[in-house]
Amino acid sequence: xxxxxxxxxxxxxxxxxxxxxxxxxxxxxxxxxxxxxxxxxxxxxxxxxxxxxxxxxxxxxxxxxxxxxxxxxxxxxxxxxxxxxxxxxxxxxxxxxxxxxxxxxxxxxxxxxxxxxxxxxxxxxxxxxxxxxxxxxx
Amino acid sequence: xxxxxxxxxxxxxxxxxxxxxxxxxxxxxxxxxxxxxxxxxxxxxxxxxxxxxxxxxxxxxxxxxxxxxxxxxxxxxxxxxxxxxxxxxxxxxxxxxxxxxxxxxxxxxxxxxxxxxxxxxxxxxxxxxxxxx
Numbered sequence: 001x002x003x004x005x006x007x008x009x010x011x012x013x014x015x016x017x018x019x020x021x022x023x024x025x026x027x028x029x030x031x032x033x034x035x036x037x038x039x040x041x042x043x044x045x046x047x048x049x050x051x052x053x054x055x056x057x058x059x060x061x062x063x064x065x066x067x068x069x070x071x072x073x074x075x076x077x078x079x080x081x082x083x084x085x086x087x088x089x090x091x092x093x094x095x096x097x098x099x100x101x102x103x104x105x106x107x108x109x110x111x112x113x114x115x116x117x118x119x120x121x122x123x124x125x126x127x128x129x130x131x132x133x134x135x136x137x138x
Numbered sequence: 139x140x141x142x143x144x145x146x147x148x149x150x151x152x153x154x155x156x157x158x159x160x161x162x163x164x165x166x167x168x169x170x171x172x173x174x175x176x177x178x179x180x181x182x183x184x185x186x187x188x189x190x191x192x193x194x195x196x197x198x199x200x201x202x203x204x205x206x207x208x209x210x211x212x213x214x215x216x217x218x219x220x221x222x223x224x225x226x227x228x229x230x231x232x233x234x235x236x237x238x239x240x241x242x243x244x245x246x247x248x249x250x251x252x253x254x255x256x257x258x259x260x261x262x263x264x265x266x267x268x269x270x271x
Binding site for chain 1: 139140141142143146148149150151155156159160162163164165166186187188189191211212213214215216217219220227231234236254256258259260261262264
């Protein structure tokens with residue numbers, strides 16, 4: 001049985017992470033709690049906590065093909081990622097195999113926007129509690 | 139003060155088609171469905187944790203949502219943030235010269251709402267909502 005627990009985060013594409021974080025703090029008082037610097041093929045990531053979810057800021061790596069600034073995707077937490085992927089595939093939804101996620105202690109799978117009415121959706125399962133998983137890797 | 143993500147809004151071509159994915163495949167319950175005459179849309183809210191997914195289907199041509207669908211196709215439209223005091227939020231935004239779409243709160247599906255111009259948040263359309271209990 002598919003169990004979508006909650007909206008985990010919404011991802012915004014930005015060209016300048018620090019400037020974007022400064023803007024959200026100035027306009028609406030949202031404070032960034034973590035910032036992960038790029039390492040390997042991973043982009044710069046920031047999070048602005050909001051209730052039981054967060055706004056994720058993603059700054060593409062220099063030289064990488066950058067999407068337009070704006071809303072990029074949403075992420076939904078599930079209990080059992082493998083079961084969720086299998087259940088969606090039985091209904092004809094195009095979804096990737098589970099893989100390690102960009103945040104520590106997460107596994108993710110990606111639903112094709114073609115299956116989700118134009119919305120890239122990430123399914124995420126957290127290996128530890130959200131508090132532990134949200135801390136940056138130093 | 140901003141408390142949580144109230145909803146994420148998605149423009150779809152056909153609500154019944156979209157239900158096949160969001161309600162039936164993802165398993166989200168259908169909380170509310172309404173026609174918003176002033177915006178020319180049919181809107182559905184599907185709870186997801188403390189937040190909701192809002193599906194918007196244009197039902198009249200030449201509205202903002204209809205034009206979005208024509209130009210960009212189906213997809214993410216805006217993020218709605220819940221505040222406990224929308225008047226105070228608007229005062230703060232005005233004091234900081236933040237570009238607004240609505241100068242005054244109006245009634246929406248989520249309560250008293252106003253839209254902030256996407257130019258204020260690097261291309262992201264933000265709705266603020268103070269639910270009415």
